[in-house]
Amino acid sequence: MNIWLAAVLVLVVVGLLPAIYRVATGTGPQRLVGLQFASVAGLMIVIALSMAVGQSSYLIVAVVLALLSAAGLLVFTRLLATEMEGEQAADDHAADDHAAGDQAGRP
Amino acid sequence: MIDLLAVLPIGALRGGVADVLVILALLLMTVAASGLVLAKEPVTRLHFLAPASTLALPCFGIAAILAQGPSLGSAAIAVAVAAAALSAPALTTSIARLISSAEAGDRSGERSG
Numbered sequence: 001m002n003i004w005l006a007a008v009l010v011l012v013v014v015g016l017l018p019a020i021y022r023v024a025t026g027t028g029p030q031r032l033v034g035l036q037f038a039s040v041a042g043l044m045i046v047i048a049l050s051m052a053v054g055q056s057s058y059l060i061v062a063v064v065l066a067l068l069s070a071a072g073l074l075v076f077t078r079l080l081a082t083e084m085e086g087e088q089a090a091d092d093h094a095a096d097d098h099a100a101g102d103q104a105g106r107p
Numbered sequence: 108m109i110d111l112l113a114v115l116p117i118g119a120l121r122g123g124v125a126d127v128l129v130i131l132a133l134l135l136m137t138v139a140a141s142g143l144v145l146a147k148e149p150v151t152r153l154h155f156l157a158p159a160s161t162l163a164l165p166c167f168g169i170a171a172i173l174a175q176g177p178s179l180g181s182a183a184i185a186v187a188v189a190a191a192a193l194s195a196p197a198l199t200t201s202i203a204r205l206i207s208s209a210e211a212g213d214r215s216g217e218r219s220g
Binding site: 007014021026032034036043044056063088 | 137139140141152156160163167168171174175179190191195197199201202204209
């Protein structure tokens with residue numbers, strides 16, 4: 001076993017498993033931390049796998065992963081921010097309705 | 108001069124440096140992953156992304172480039188590692204902004220509720 005194959009094994013255990021755990025728990029924004037760590041670990045795994053088997057053509061996967069994971073994470077942050085703004089506006093609207101109902105019922 | 112360069116163990120030295128960089132990258136990933144799992148606060152967890160994306164990944168990429176030598180594959184590794192390492196701070200900032208706005212929303216919800 002060369003060092004690159006050992007690195008793949010270590011990165012799967014030390015990199016991917018904690019990232020999957022972090023992606024699977026917590027609120028939406030907290031899961032993005034795990035997603036970014038998973039993309040870094042996945043990039044290192046693809047590079048190490050390419051070096052281990054001696055196939056440099058696998059490295060195109062690493063290039064595409066690096067470019068798309070950054071764009072994907074930005075899209076996720078944008079979607080979650082929009083969703084949170086909508087929930088916040090709905091909560092504010094409900095609180096205003098509740099306060100107006102209290103004032104109307106008061107003698 | 109050329110004879111002297113041929114005698115020098117440059118290939119072995121390059122392989123040794125690559126191995127050291129791979130081990131360093133794996134140690135940094137271990138530290139970052141343990142912090143990511145053990146940290147309680149979401150913003151504290153974000154701080155453990157930095158050693159993984161800006162130290163471990165470039166170390167690993169340099170090791171792969173050293174082991175492979177100058178080739179098209181090395182250029183692909185350099186592009187991938189540079190793209191990931193340069194985009195990481197911007198992504199971390201946007202995630203931090205999202206987490207802080209979520210926490211602020213939770214605090215205001217508790218206050219009004």
